[in-house]
Amino acid sequence: MKRVVVTGACGNIGAHVVDLLVQRGYSVRAVDLDKAGCRRTAARWGDQVEMRFGSVCNEALVREVVSGVDHVIHLAAMVPPGTDVDQAAGYAVNVGATRLLVAACEAQAKPPRLTFTSTAAIWGRNDQVDGPRRADEEVSPSDNYSRQKAECEAMLESSSLSTVILRIAMTPPVAPGALSPFVFDMHPDMRVEFTHPKDQALAIVNSLVVDEEVVGKTLCLGGGARNRYRYREFMNMAFAAMGIPALPRSAFGDALFLTDWVDSETSQAILDYQRRGADEYFEEVGAELGRALPLVKRIGAALTPVILAHSRHHALEEGKKARIPNAYRAIATFRRALTAAKSYL
Numbered sequence: 001m002k003r004v005v006v007t008g009a010c011g012n013i014g015a016h017v018v019d020l021l022v023q024r025g026y027s028v029r030a031v032d033l034d035k036a037g038c039r040r041t042a043a044r045w046g047d048q049v050e051m052r053f054g055s056v057c058n059e060a061l062v063r064e065v066v067s068g069v070d071h072v073i074h075l076a077a078m079v080p081p082g083t084d085v086d087q088a089a090g091y092a093v094n095v096g097a098t099r100l101l102v103a104a105c106e107a108q109a110k111p112p113r114l115t116f117t118s119t120a121a122i123w124g125r126n127d128q129v130d131g132p133r134r135a136d137e138e139v140s141p142s143d144n145y146s147r148q149k150a151e152c153e154a155m156l157e158s159s160s161l162s163t164v165i166l167r168i169a170m171t172p173p174v175a176p177g178a179l180s181p182f183v184f185d186m187h188p189d190m191r192v193e194f195t196h197p198k199d200q201a202l203a204i205v206n207s208l209v210v211d212e213e214v215v216g217k218t219l220c221l222g223g224g225a226r227n228r229y230r231y232r233e234f235m236n237m238a239f240a241a242m243g244i245p246a247l248p249r250s251a252f253g254d255a256l257f258l259t260d261w262v263d264s265e266t267s268q269a270i271l272d273y274q275r276r277g278a279d280e281y282f283e284e285v286g287a288e289l290g291r292a293l294p295l296v297k298r299i300g301a302a303l304t305p306v307i308l309a310h311s312r313h314h315a316l317e318e319g320k321k322a323r324i325p326n327a328y329r330a331i332a333t334f335r336r337a338l339t340a341a342k343s344y345l
Contacts, residue, residue, distance in 0.1 A: 008076030016201030188232035243300030
């Protein structure tokens, strides 16, 4: 029985990776932070998984969890905007912890294979490129997160380990997303390639049973041509699924580099993982709202000014500026109504 360690095991992709590993009979050791949400996720595995709660920045924990395993799947990371809000913490989690992991794996009598998840942001600004991006293209990271991932890729390539680098396209969680100014900072025409987290997990787990095709390689994981969109188009699909009208172009910013389309033909041919589309994803997200979804759809049109109030880029007319405080009051009112509706339904 192969022994596998998964860091970031309770995260968006990690939890699905662990689910698959358990289903396929692997011996799984999972690592994630000691938080309430992580404990709730880990509870579903019971004694099928050896769960370790702690930080991957803890050198002693890292040495302990990689001892005697065959594979390490390194998913733990801090993502934007956290990597910009706390740059020191972002570097410690994304680079420092990876350095600890590489050293701990190299110190083993029989070093495990290390699979590392990188990002489709690593090529940098994409306004001068047609896309989709290829794994062999020169990278030009443009923000803290992509620079940290690029540093880790170089670290793995110079190590003595058998490594697999997977650059993943946009993979949102199956859950209603929280609105924040960051959501609106992306350019409306930025290329985004949706990939379902379960499909990403399938690719990662399938990679464990192939060697020559993946070891020492960098592969791009994406949802394929049918899942390629522009950012505003994708966001408006998300809003439409909840009955909210399309947002104007003025709601969005100018960040063009945070993701891209990827050439996933090679990875699909090897790993056979592309199963789901964005339409199915939005149905799942709607299902997460449960019986409250009809209520959200009924009041969806009225929420447009509330949503636009979160955008720092939207050019408000003079008459609308005075309505911003009212919009924030509307947010609180809507949340109370939704809570009441859920309890009633």
